[in-house]
Every structure is written in structure tokens, then in C-alpha cells.
Amino acid sequence: MATSRRRGRAAGPSRSFSERALDYAGSAKNLAGCVAAAGGLGLFFVGVVGVPEWPFVVGALYAIGALVAPPPRRPTGALPPPRDPQTLRADLTAHDRRFLGQLPPDVDAAYRKVTQDLRDLLDRPALLQTGSPDTFVVERMVVDYLPTSVEAYLELPRAFADSHLVDGRLTARELLLEQLTLLATAAEDVTTSAARDASQRLAVQSRFLAERFGPTSGDLNLGDS
Structure with missing residues (x-):
């Protein structure tokens, strides 16, 4: 037609x-x-x-x-919306299917440490406030930083990755271990920061309840006739 x-x-x-x-x-x-x-x-x-x-x-x-004269600039596309915790967990599962079974034991252990730390955070979505820097870091770690590091390593032949120095400093395998350690530390830092904020909210609530219902409060006189 x-x-x-x-x-x-x-x-x-x-x-x-x-x-x-x-x-x-x-x-x-x-x-x-x-x-x-x-x-x-x-x-x-x-x-x-x-x-x-x-x-x-x-x-x-x-x-x-x-x-x-230069042509008018075309407006750039809108940034994709932030991913929710459930989507990020699915991303981690997809990474596991691609990477696990292809990594040497020490790299595999370091990779699992990063993903477990990230899953611990995503299991408590209340800790990740929408639009916060911590939430942004977690999202970039899942969708970019972690898979980019592992993919770059897996593109190399195993013997080359384990024996040739990169920039005369470390092998590709050692560089990946270094990067995974940094990512694990970053995930732990985000957890600490997010948990500290939640702890502060709990402390504020505790002070409020103590002032409202504690023994020194004069608002409640339930025993008076």
C-alpha cells in the first residue's frame, strides 16, 4: 500500500x-x-x-x-531517566551471566565482592534517595564502570593479560584487580554514607520521642487524678 x-x-x-x-x-x-x-x-x-x-x-x-554561517545547533536528546533498584539488580544478573566462569579465581572473587556490595545496597532502596550523588554513583557503577573494566580484560588473550605489563606498571589482570578493589571500596563508602544519613534520621526521631514522652516531659500526666 x-x-x-x-x-x-x-x-x-x-x-x-x-x-x-x-x-x-x-x-x-x-x-x-x-x-x-x-x-x-x-x-x-x-x-x-x-x-x-x-x-x-x-x-x-x-x-x-x-x-x-554555522547552521543552528540541534537540541540534544534528553538524558535517560534514572534506573530503579529492581532494574539495576537485573543489570547485575546480566553481568553475572556474561562474566562468571570466564575470570581467574582471584579476579572472580574480587568481582563477586563488588556485585555483592552493590546488591546489599539495592536490597535497601530506601537508602538510595532519588537524585542523590550516592544513587548516581551506584547506577554508574552497575551500568558503566564495572562492566567496562571486566569487558576490557576479557577482550585480551589470557596469557597476554597475565604476563604483559601495561604502561610498564602492572599486567592487565593486576589492573583489573586494582579497579575491582576501588569499586568495592566505593560501594562500601556509599553504603556508609547512606547508612549514616538513615542513622541520623533515627537519632532525630529518638530525640523527639525522648522529649515528647520521656520522664522529664511535662506533656503527659497520666498518673494524676
Whole structure:
């Protein structure tokens, strides 16, 4: 069945000629063309360009100015929404299916330490406040930092990864162990930070209840007749 639009092109709202003209009037291309055309008029007024030629010169300079001006920037796409804890746990499970069984024992243990620390956090979603720096770090660790490190290691032949120094310092295997240690430390730091915030809320509630119902409070006199 024939259609009036080419495949693969999304239909957008049609815009009137006047709307498109107003957009162009305020564009960088029109501004550059006007500046160049004004220069052509200047050449006419000082006598460099004669009477028969000046309209063509002005028009040509406007076209050149509009042509060399940069096009308007297209708006960038919106950032993806943050992932919820359930989605992040599914991401970790997908990482396990890809990576476990391919890592040497010491790297496998370090990898499992990171993922267990992250799962412990994701099991308590109340600790991860929406939009907080801690929540952002956990998400980036799951979707970017952890898989990127492991994937880079697994791309290498095992003998090369275990014997060749990278930048004359460590082997690829040692570098991965170093990175996994850093990620585990970061996960522990996030846990401590998030738990500290929750502990502070508990302490505030404790002080409130002590002031409200403690023995020194004068608000309750239940024993008085």
C-alpha cells in the first residue's frame, strides 16, 4: 500500500511559511548575511562599486555570509531517566551471566565482592534517595564502570593479560584487580554514607520521642487524678 511519506521519517507538525520565515529572520545565517550585505552597501557609498552593479554585489555578499554561517545547533536528546533498584539488580544478573566462569579465581572473587556490595545496597532502596550523588554513583557503577573494566580484560588473550605489563606498571589482570578493589571500596563508602544519613534520621526521631514522652516531659500526666 502506497503512503504519502517516505519510510523511516517520523511525521512532525507542519509549520506555516510565516513561522519558518520568523525563525530564519532571527537565525545566525540571516545575521551574517545582513552584515555582509551591509559591507556591500558600504562599498557602494564610498564609490568602490558603481550604480549598475551594487544590487548584485550586495545580494552576492548576503548569500556568501549566509552560506558560511554555522547552521543552528540541534537540541540534544534528553538524558535517560534514572534506573530503579529492581532494574539495576537485573543489570547485575546480566553481568553475572556474561562474566562468571570466564575470570581467574582471584579476579572472580574480587568481582563477586563488588556485585555483592552493590546488591546489599539495592536490597535497601530506601537508602538510595532519588537524585542523590550516592544513587548516581551506584547506577554508574552497575551500568558503566564495572562492566567496562571486566569487558576490557576479557577482550585480551589470557596469557597476554597475565604476563604483559601495561604502561610498564602492572599486567592487565593486576589492573583489573586494582579497579575491582576501588569499586568495592566505593560501594562500601556509599553504603556508609547512606547508612549514616538513615542513622541520623533515627537519632532525630529518638530525640523527639525522648522529649515528647520521656520522664522529664511535662506533656503527659497520666498518673494524676
